[in-house]
Amino acid sequence: MQILIRCVAEKDGDDVAPELFEWLVDNADARRHTAPKLKPDAPRTGQLGTLAVIQLALSGAFSAASLGVVIAQWRDQRRLAGAPKITVTVEKDGKQFTVTGSDPDEIQRKLDELDAS
Template identity: 40%
Template sequence: MTLNPAIENHAAVITVRPDREPGSLWRWLGDDPDAHALLTGFGGPADDEQQGTFEVINTVVANGLALSSLVVAVAGWRDRRRAVPPTVTLERDGVVVDVTGASAAEIAAIARALGIPEDDEPA
């Protein structure tokens, strides 16, 4: 994947894996003005999965604010699903975080776990 040269050196590529309805999540994120700008690709299974197991959404975030937009959009999509919202996993460089909400504290914890700078830190 080729990233935008302006952000290539500072961005974190995040893989988003819903355990079901990946097309629905892709459309939801595409309709969200803040999250839409973060999307870079939608594809098949990760290298370690069998073909057709699930689909992944790739995003690029440069700071905590961008990650916040992504997590809030994912949480909104999850909230509108059935009684048991799908599990959504974010992954960067082998670090895996399951998203279960979008409070400020949860977003900050996700950013720290994924090694993404806070909004006021340089990327």
């Protein structure tokens, strides 16, 4: 499953996609099985802070469940550090969902729904 991940910060100018990208690259399984790529992106209408997008492919070795855990851990780490709130949007074939919390089960369910559609 080929997906795109956009991260939008609560305040303008806080480019958080590279931060999640580094988190993925630091995760040995994600780095080995998904080959994440950071690509430039323009803000969408009404969005602030989206300057890059992460592109990656999920496989049996690194599934939706694995990505869900990584995103949840990253969001939780940001929250504990007192970082500004962010919105993470995952997109596949024009369909998307927004991650609003740090629950890996919720993220996995949404990723599974994207994969099934």
